[in-house]
Amino acid sequence: MTEHIQHIQLPEGSIEKQTTTLNLGPTHPATHGVFQNIIELDGERIVSAESTVGYIHRAFEKIAERRPLYQITPLTDRLNYCSSPINNMGWHLTCEKLLGVETPKRVDYLRVIIMELARISDHLICNSIVGVDTGAFTGFLYVMQYRELIYEIYEEVCGSRLTTNIGRIGGFERNFSNTAFTKLEKFLKEYPDVLKEFENLFNRNRIFMERTIGGGAISAERALNYGFTGPNLRAAGVDYDVRVQNPYSSYQDFDFIIPVGKTGDNYDRFLVRNEEMWQSLSIIQQAYRKIQEFKGEEAEVFHANVPEYYLPKKEDVYTKMEALIWHFKIIMGEVEMPKGEVYQAVEGGNGELGFYLISDGGRTPFRLHFRRPCFIYYQAYPELVKGSMLSDAVVTMSSLNLIAGEMDA
Amino acid sequence: MALNNSIIQEKLVAQFGEEMFSFSEQYGMLCLEAPTEQNLKVLQFLYDEPTLAFRFLTDLCAVHDPEKPGKEICVVYHLHNLIENVRIRLKVYTSVADPKVFTATRLFEAANWMERETYDFYGVQFVGHPNLKRVLNVDEMDYFPLRKEYPLEDQTRIDKDDQMFGRG
Amino acid sequence: MSRPVRFNIHPIPSEAKDAVSVAEAPEGYAGEGFFTTQLSSVVGLARKNSMWPLPFATSCCGIEFMATMASHYDLARFGAERVGFSPRQCDLLMVMGTIAKKMGPVLRQVYLQMAEPRWVIAVGACASSGGIFDSYSVLQGIDQIIPVDVYVPGCPPRPEAILDGFMKIQELVGQESIRRRNSEQYKALLNSYGIE
Numbered sequence: 155m156t157e158h159i160q161h162i163q164l165p166e167g168s169i170e171k172q173t174t175t176l177n178l179g180p181t182h183p184a185t186h187g188v189f190q191n192i193i194e195l196d197g198e199r200i201v202s203a204e205s206t207v208g209y210i211h212r213a214f215e216k217i218a219e220r221r222p223l224y225q226i227t228p229l230t231d232r233l234n235y236c237s238s239p240i241n242n243m244g245w246h247l248t249c250e251k252l253l254g255v256e257t258p259k260r261v262d263y264l265r266v267i268i269m270e271l272a273r274i275s276d277h278l279i280c281n282s283i284v285g286v287d288t289g290a291f292t293g294f295l296y297v298m299q300y301r302e303l304i305y306e307i308y309e310e311v312c313g314s315r316l317t318t319n320i321g322r323i324g325g326f327e328r329n330f331s332n333t334a335f336t337k338l339e340k341f342l343k344e345y346p347d348v349l350k351e352f353e354n355l356f357n358r359n360r361i362f363m364e365r366t367i368g369g370g371a372i373s374a375e376r377a378l379n380y381g382f383t384g385p386n387l388r389a390a391g392v393d394y395d396v397r398v399q400n401p402y403s404s405y406q407d408f409d410f411i412i413p414v415g416k417t418g419d420n421y422d423r424f425l426v427r428n429e430e431m432w433q434s435l436s437i438i439q440q441a442y443r444k445i446q447e448f449k450g451e452e453a454e455v456f457h458a459n460v461p462e463y464y465l466p467k468k469e470d471v472y473t474k475m476e477a478l479i480w481h482f483k484i485i486m487g488e489v490e491m492p493k494g495e496v497y498q499a500v501e502g503g504n505g506e507l508g509f510y511l512i513s514d515g516g517r518t519p520f521r522l523h524f525r526r527p528c529f530i531y532y533q534a535y536p537e538l539v540k541g542s543m544l545s546d547a548v549v550t551m552s553s554l555n556l557i558a559g560e561m562d563a
Numbered sequence: 564m565a566l567n568n569s570i571i572q573e574k575l576v577a578q579f580g581e582e583m584f585s586f587s588e589q590y591g592m593l594c595l596e597a598p599t600e601q602n603l604k605v606l607q608f609l610y611d612e613p614t615l616a617f618r619f620l621t622d623l624c625a626v627h628d629p630e631k632p633g634k635e636i637c638v639v640y641h642l643h644n645l646i647e648n649v650r651i652r653l654k655v656y657t658s659v660a661d662p663k664v665f666t667a668t669r670l671f672e673a674a675n676w677m678e679r680e681t682y683d684f685y686g687v688q689f690v691g692h693p694n695l696k697r698v699l700n701v702d703e704m705d706y707f708p709l710r711k712e713y714p715l716e717d718q719t720r721i722d723k724d725d726q727m728f729g730r731g
Numbered sequence: 732m733s734r735p736v737r738f739n740i741h742p743i744p745s746e747a748k749d750a751v752s753v754a755e756a757p758e759g760y761a762g763e764g765f766f767t768t769q770l771s772s773v774v775g776l777a778r779k780n781s782m783w784p785l786p787f788a789t790s791c792c793g794i795e796f797m798a799t800m801a802s803h804y805d806l807a808r809f810g811a812e813r814v815g816f817s818p819r820q821c822d823l824l825m826v827m828g829t830i831a832k833k834m835g836p837v838l839r840q841v842y843l844q845m846a847e848p849r850w851v852i853a854v855g856a857c858a859s860s861g862g863i864f865d866s867y868s869v870l871q872g873i874d875q876i877i878p879v880d881v882y883v884p885g886c887p888p889r890p891e892a893i894l895d896g897f898m899k900i901q902e903l904v905g906q907e908s909i910r911r912r913n914s915e916q917y918k919a920l921l922n923s924y925g926i927e
Contacts, residue, residue: 179837180834180837181787181816181837181841182816183816187789187790187793188789188834206698207698207699208697208698208699208700208701208831208833209789209831209833209834209837210789210790210828210829210831210834211699211700211831211833211868212829212831212864212866212868212869213708213715213864213866213867213868213869215684215709216708216709216715216866216867217715217864217866219715220715228863229863231791232790232791235790235791235794236794251590252590279794279797294801295801295802298797298798298801298802298803299801299802299803301798302798302801302803305798315795315887315889316791316794316795316887317791317886317887347737376672378618378619378645379671379672379673380672380673381619381620381621381671381672381673392645394645399645399648400648494589494590495589495590495594496589496590497590497592497622497641497650497652499621506621508621508622508641510622510624510639510641512626520626520628521626521627523622523624525621525622525641529676529677529680530673530676530677532676533672533673533675533676534672558789558790559790559791562699562831563699699868700833700868701832701833701868708867708868713867714867715865715866715867716865716866716867717866717867717871720871722860722871722872723861723865723871
């Protein structure tokens with residue numbers, strides 16, 4: 155309702171405003187990250203919003219011009235830090251495309267396992283935080299326990315929990331130990347029940363449904379125009395998934411479906427992410443079975459045979475001449491880098507994470523640009539919340555899975 | 564017949580003429596360079612033509628190469644045809660003294676913030692942009708940091724010793 | 732009609748004797764019905780076991796903080812269950828993550844709005860010294876703008892490390908003198924940051 159009924163007589167010349175300006179400012183309790191929305195409210199309804207980002211701009215693209223290719227991996231970790239292995243693998247795939255390195259199948263399957271675990275980890279945070287923003291804290295506490303299991307698997311493989319720096323150009327730094335596979339089996343055994351329990355708490359929960367259905371809806375045409383990708387686009391009805399369209403790392407060998415929603419509102423995004431977690435679980439099980447089929451020599455392969463880009467084993471560096479020379483060349487940057495530009499995209503937790511790398515033959519990239527999905531679809535936020543109430547705006551913000559590190563780079 | 568790089572090349576040459584573009588193929592992706600004033604016309608043609616249908620703007624960024632006098636800043640568009648699954652890269656060059664490029668926001672809403680980021684980093688003025696101001700850096704910044712002549716580190720910091728990092 | 736219970740149906744019997752730890756009473760003189768000690772010890776004991784933290788989580792360390800708050804590495808057992816986002820009501824400002832120069836004034840304003848006594852813990856390498864981001868847009872440590880009590884290094888620090896930092900804050904809180912916040916030294920510290 156747009157009439158303004160004035161019960162109080164304001165004195166002549168005082169300010170009369172129809173709307174209130176509210177600053178949903180960089181520090182807000184949704185614990186998502188730092189971005190700001192300046193909202194014009196008419197009572198409880200949002201008339202317009204303006205978003206500001208850049209509160210955690212760390213100048214990744216400029217830092218990357220200073221570092222050789224293998225030192226950029228820790229930077230990519232900190233893009234979407236909830237699913238950092240996907241960023242790492244995407245960067246390694248970009249480098250391998252530039253350098254012309256072919257990875258063996260076992261490496262591809264191991265990468266798929268790690269990437270799908272990261273996707274589960276990312277969607278778990280997003281969905282449980284949507285629950286927290288509607289008032290349900292229990293779901294968050296339940297699933298954080300199982301994210302700890304995923305962190306333990308990462309720790310076995312690479313030593314770190316969150317910002318993993320997993321893998322090298324051409325493969326992994328060490329073979330997966332038996333402990334890693336035992337932990338993976340434990341996760342695969344326990345996790346389906348937990349996901350089912352999580353769905354029981356939320357999917358047909360009347361309060362949750364009434365809070366989320368209808369809020370933040372976007373049509374497929376507008377979503378494509380805004381450059382949406384990932385679960386947000388799939389909830390709007392477009393089945394675009396980089397793993398199917400431009401398969402990388404042997405995704406074409408796996409059998410999975412892409413869940414697609416209808417209206418693109420918060421509830422559809424929640425359901426799409428839940429269903430994607432089931433699909434990720436099935437992909438991990440298929441990959442694990444495929445890995446167990448490798449026997450003998452093949453079961454020890456964990457990197458491609460590229461001495462020019464993959465550091466040799468330390469025992470060889472101290473005993474063999476050739477390994478010493480390659481070690482020196484790689485660290486000192488005397489390896490020939492091809493000139494050219496390459497664009498490689500992977501399906502991150504939020505959509506198409508792209509790496510545009512221009513190399514001029516030198517040790518460091520000439521230009522590296524990250525195509526960050528969060529930055530691109532956050533532009534649509536004012537359109538998504540226009541006309542809705544303030545509390546729905548908070549739920550929309552969390553259901554879009556905005557990660558500040560990825561937004562600002 | 565499925566869309567591939569040679570068909571795209573033929574259609575573009577048929578519409579705009581032989582001398583306008585220079586084509587190259589990098590790692591399977593067709594790259595075309597267009598004159599700066601024609602960037603909107605090319606984008607509109609790639610969008611409207613029913614067989615080409617590049618309706619998704621994947622990425623918009625810029626590259627600064629001080630070695631090319633008069634064409635230092637290159638604005639790069641990555642477009643994607645989702646139905647045929649074909650990607651293409653369009654480049655327009657502009658000089659660093661007066662970098663003006665027409666904005667693509669009327670065609671793609673996604674270009675809005677991407678052009679603001681390009682302005683923030685390189686100083687490219689997008690003519691016709693609804694809200695061209697800095698998006699990632701502080702508003703008071705008076706230089707364009709990603710140009711090659713500026714250093715990475717904040718030169719006023721006192722706790723880190725450049726000598727120790729090999730950049731004395 | 733109750734839902735069938737599937738979890739925790741075979742609970743493990745616990746030895747309650749060792750399971751609960753009781754805070755040490757401060758040194759003092761006790762008698763029939765009275766106990767005398769220093770006021771600062773009692774106040775410190777009460778404060779340190781009921782800190783209200785303000786999680787200023789900006790990036791990756793924020794996710795490790797979420798893991799610290801969750802049930803595996805519980806922060807609530809130290810009394811810090813109620814995390815608040817209003818600076819007026821909190822005593823501990825936990826800065827977790829990179830602070831960019833654009834965010835600096837916001838952090839300073841949040842710190843200024845906190846009421847005395849207040850403590851600051853810088854979690855992570857980025858908050859302590861800029862971390863791996865030695866660039867033009869990142870503040871090289873929050874101690875450029877606000878005084879810090881405890882630094883927790885790591886990128887990101889493990890939840891155990893965050894808990895260790897929290898326990899060091901508890902030590903500081905427990906031993907703080909009543910007069911510290913009005914002393915000349917503290918005023919000089921705040922003046923060096925430009926805070927009145």
